Every structure is written in structure tokens, then in C-alpha cells.
Amino acid sequence: MRIVIAEDSALLREGLVALLESAGHLVVARTSTADDAVRAVSSTDPDVLVLDVRMPDGDEGIRAAVAIRDRNPQQPIMLLPQYVEPRGAAQLLAQPGTGYLLKDRVLDVAGFLDALERIVDGGTALDSQVVAALLDTTGRSGPLDRLSSRELEVLGLMAEGMSNTALSHRLVLSERTVESHISSIFLKLNLDEDTDVHRRVRAVVAYLRSQKT
Template sequence: MRILICEDSVLLREGLVRLLEDSGHEVVAALADTAGLVDAVRESTPDLCILDVRLPPTFTDEGIRAALALRVSHPSLPLLVLSQYVEERYASDLIAAQGGPLGYLLKDRVADVTEFVESVERIAAGATVLDPEVVAQLLTRRNRDERMLRLTERERTVLALLAEGKSNNSIAGMLFLSEASVEKHITSIFQKLGFDPEDGNRRVLAALAHIENSGFADPNTTNQGGLS
């Protein structure tokens, strides 16, 4: 797989290059900022792009804005965004955007090389992979949505695992259920939320985008993230 990296930290950037190449992938470009990102994507035609959320010059949202721009210029390009901490607003912007496969992981996940590389490969193959912490905050901050309140505790657990990119078989194993039971839970979840259960990975994006945009967040609750 051909991968483009945009990460300002030299140590993390070089570490990503090393572990991805050691895993048999080709890093076609490794950038320190977004200045030449569009040209690099056009010239190197990567199969997946990895971006940090905070990049020079302001170290605020350059990576997110670059990712959203790539969603417009290269809508089918799989994207993996890395973040130091959970920042709900940035995750929500990406989830709500239309486009190809998406990953949003905390940088701590890179330490587990095997799991990280598996996540990269699943995203490139079309999966949606969201960090469990991101999923937890999105679901918790929107728990006043009446539609979410229709879900049972088990259905919430299944939805969170789906958003992490887990397959039905994996969920069944983790929850000690039959795969048929998992499928019934999924059907029930999307009936209650008003989404088609046959939409593949987009059903996860649609559900989370719906939750985020429903406007039921408590204005007196502060963001537990804080930047990833």
C-alpha cells in the first residue's frame, strides 16, 4: 500500500515511516506541514493519507482543514487522522463530511504496532475505524437525544464497537453472543435511529453524524477533550 504522512513531529513522522515500511508498505511522502500536501497527493497518488490534527503554522486545526479539503478534491481517498487527545469538535467535522473510508485514532494507539498497522490496513480496505475514546465522548455528549435513549445498553455497546470498525464476528466474540444475535441488535439500532442497516461502513458514519448534529448537547457541560 502507498501511504502519505503529514506529521510535524520528526520523531513520530520517522517512526511511522519505519514501522509502515517494516510492515511491507511504501511511504510515498512524509511531510512536516500541509504546504505541499495537495501537490504531493496529486503526484504520489497514495492509497491512504495519515495526518496529524495540529500542524504548523498555528498548531490548531490545520490537519483537520487539510483532511476536509482532501474530502473535496479526492473524495474516495482513505484518511487516518491522528490526535494527541480526544477533541470532539474535530472528530465530528470529519464524521459529518461525505467521502471515503475514515480513521480517527489517538496517537497512543501507535505504540501497539500490530493493532495500529491492522487499523491502517482496514481503513485502506474501506473500513471506518474510530478510537474508542472518540466514540465514548460522542455517544456520552449526545445521550439526551431521544433516539439514543431508545437504545438498550447492549445496543449502545454494539454501536460503539461498530464505530470502532469491528466486524459482526468480532463483536459476537467480544460480547459472547452469536453472530445472528449481533445482526439482530444492529438491525434494531438502525431502525431506532432511522438508518438503513444495509449501508455498510457508512451506517456508522451516518449514525454518529446524526448523533453529533442532533443538537441535544448540554451547554453547561464542558468538553472533556482538549487538543486528536
């Protein structure tokens, strides 16, 4: 993959460069500001942008991501926040090819690389804490109330980007049972079925985002 890294911490930025290059990927640009990130993506056309959410001037990373997506809606972007703050990124989380992982998740190198590959393929990769926040329906009413506790669990793992096979392994269920839960989820949420797993996941994330804003 050809990657642009935008991170204001020099230590983390260079660590990401070393990690990605050791895995055989090419870092085509590295920046420390949001404006430079926008310019770097425009000039290099990378496969994915790894972007710090909090740049020197607050949430400038989000502003840069929105500007980049306005120019190229298909640009894969991995957002790296220090802590969970999904509201500011809600517009982006509902779009295909978006990742949102806490910075300490980078320590799981294999998981981080897998997440990058998923969003480059048009999927999603959301931090489990973000999914938990999206699925928190305490004191709220709405279509999610129609789901059973198991269906909410399946939905949360789908939003993280898990395939049916991964869900089967995680929940110790047969793939047929997982497929049955997913069909029930889409029926209860009035979401059209689609044979493309990534598109279905994005639809779920978009739906959840709409319930939190």
C-alpha cells in the same frame, strides 16, 4: 499500501515511516506541514494519508484534510490527534474511509495497521475515546434514548469499525444475537438496512456526529 505521512514531529514521522515500511508498505512522501501534505497527496495519489491533526499553526491538519476531501471525496485519511477533540473533525468523521486514533494507539502496531487497512477498504476506525464522547448522551434527549444499554454498547463498537464477527467475540455473543441487536438499532434510529457492513457503520457514525454538532 502507498502512504503519505504528514507529521510535524520528526521523531514520530520517522518512526511511522520505519513501522510502515517494515510491514511491507511504501511511504511515497513524508511532510511536516499541512500545505505540503495537500501537495503530496495531489502529486502521489496515495492509498491513504496519515495526518497529524495539530500542525504548527493549530488545527491545520484538519484544514488540510478538508481541502483534500474537497478535491477527492474518496481519499482515505487517518487522523492522529494527541488527545480527543472530535468536534473540529466532525465533518470528516461522518465520511467513509476516515480513521481517528490517538497517537499513542500507534504503539499497538497490529491494531494500527489493521485500522489503516479498514479505512483503505472504505470502512471506519475511530478511537474508543472518541466513540465514548459521541455516545455521551448525559443531559441530552434524542433518538439514542431509544436504545438499550446493550444496543449502545454494540453501536459504539460498530462505530469503532468492528465487524459482526469481532463484535461477537468481544461481547461473547452469538453472531445471530449481534445481528439482532444491529437490526434493532437501525430500526430504532430509522436507518435503512444495508448488506454492506462498512456502509452501515458509516451511516451510524454520520448519525452520531449530527447529534453532537
